[in-house]
Amino acid sequence: MRFEPLVPVTAWIVAILVLVAFCVMFLRGAVLDQGGRTLVIAWSRRIAMVLVIAVMGLGPALARHDVETYASSVEVYFVVDRTGSMAAEDYDGTKPRLDGVKADMAAIAASLVGARFSIISFDSAASQQLPLTSDARAVTSWLDTVHQEQSLYSSGSLIDRPLDSLTQALTSSAEVSPGDTRLVYFFSDGENTAEGEPQSYENLAQYLTGGAVLGYGTTEGGKMKVYDPSGADTGYLKDSTQQGSPDAISTVDESQLKSVATQLGVPYLHRTAPGGLESVLTEVDPATASQASTRTVTTYEPYVWPFALALAGLLLWEAAWQVHRLARRVGVTS
Numbered sequence: 219m220r221f222e223p224l225v226p227v228t229a230w231i232v233a234i235l236v237l238v239a240f241c242v243m244f245l246r247g248a249v250l251d252q253g254g255r256t257l258v259i260a261w262s263r264r265i266a267m268v269l270v271i272a273v274m275g276l277g278p279a280l281a282r283h284d285v286e287t288y289a290s291s292v293e294v295y296f297v298v299d300r301t302g303s304m305a306a307e308d309y310d311g312t313k314p315r316l317d318g319v320k321a322d323m324a325a326i327a328a329s330l331v332g333a334r335f336s337i338i339s340f341d342s343a344a345s346q347q348l349p350l351t352s353d354a355r356a357v358t359s360w361l362d363t364v365h366q367e368q369s370l371y372s373s374g375s376l377i378d379r380p381l382d383s384l385t386q387a388l389t390s391s392a393e394v395s396p397g398d399t400r401l402v403y404f405f406s407d408g409e410n411t412a413e414g415e416p417q418s419y420e421n422l423a424q425y426l427t428g429g430a431v432l433g434y435g436t437t438e439g440g441k442m443k444v445y446d447p448s449g450a451d452t453g454y455l456k457d458s459t460q461q462g463s464p465d466a467i468s469t470v471d472e473s474q475l476k477s478v479a480t481q482l483g484v485p486y487l488h489r490t491a492p493g494g495l496e497s498v499l500t501e502v503d504p505a506t507a508s509q510a511s512t513r514t515v516t517t518y519e520p521y522v523w524p525f526a527l528a529l530a531g532l533l534l535w536e537a538a539w540q541v542h543r544l545a546r547r548v549g550v551t552s
Contacts, residue, residue: 220518222277234272241265260539263532270529278525279518290352291398292333293391295429296323297384298364299406300341301375302455303468305366306407308440310491315434319405320361321492322432326403327357329499333401336387341367344380346387366445377408377474378416388425402429403498404478408471409435416474423483430498431479431486435470442468 223230245261248254298319309318327335335357337348348356388400402422410416444452457466472488479486487498 220279222279224275224277230275237268267532270525274522274525278521280521282517282519290332290334293398293400294330294333294335295402296337297380297404298339300339300367302366302442303407303409305442306440306468308436318434318489325495327354338380338383340380341375344383346383368445376410376412376416381417388422392425399427400425402426404431407435408474419478419481429484431475433470433472433475433488437469439467439469441465
């Protein structure tokens with residue numbers, strides 16, 4: 219048996235000690251004042267009730283060894299570019315590039331049934347938006363709410379911005395589950411808008427079984443809508459480096475994207491319209507890979523019912539005593 223406390227242990231112990239002290243004080247008073255055997259038993263019973271409640275709050279639990287768990291050994295990491303350039307309207311005609319990312323992520327997640335998914339996004343900074351989870355609905359929920367970075371606070375980005383976050387995620391997973399299959403899907407237009415030379419992803423290739431770098435945008439480029447969380451339509455981003463500040467144009471940088479693909483050891487795929495993802499979805503069979511991860515583990519089942527029965531018995535005893543005491547008072551005549 220072990221304990222799985224239902225409430226913070228320290229607070230629970232303090233509360234129980236206060237109640238026990240209260241009951242002991244009245245028990246001692248009943249003994250000293252010779253209040254009678256019945257009153258002594260009553261306060262002893264109440265102390266027993268407090269102690270039973272104390273044990274129940276500590277959450278006694280018994281080990282169970284016959285529980286079979288399912289944990290997929292296929293891990294899929296989505297790395298998503300959310301910089302302002304991903305709002306450029308040159309995907310499938312005049313749609314924002316981020317619309318293409320959403321469609322492709324949904325298609326990949328749907329094709330890898332049973333896998334676990336994680337999302338890392340980057341703009342001026344990078345962060346893990348979704349830890350590894352087997353709930354594909356979490357990916358869908360994220361896709362329903364994701365948008366480009368807020369234009370007002372954009373400070374530029376490099377394609378290596380998510381490197382540290384991705385490195386931490388992959389290395390941590392490799393330490394815990396070295397035999398898992400790991401896929402990385404990198405979604406970006408490859409455009410670098412900050413100063414500096416991007417670092418290499420080549421050290422991460424050792425952790426990967428597959429995946430792909432998917433590039434969005436065209437050489438002709440597209441205009442980018444300003445993103446304002448208030449929903450106000452403030453037009454398009456302007457290029458203040460040119461006379462008259464015309465609408466800024468963003469173009470895809472395939473050389474950067476192909477370089478990242480080479481470093482990761484995965485294929486590169488240019489994306490200008492929906493469909494055609496088959497070449498990057500044949501890396502692994504998640505159903506086969508996940509079968510070996512089913513195993514028997516030790517779990518703990520709450521074991522409260524015996525104490526609940528004991529408490530119920532004590533409460534019935536207390537109720538019967540109170541009814542008997544009140545009945546005697548009502549029957550007294552002078």
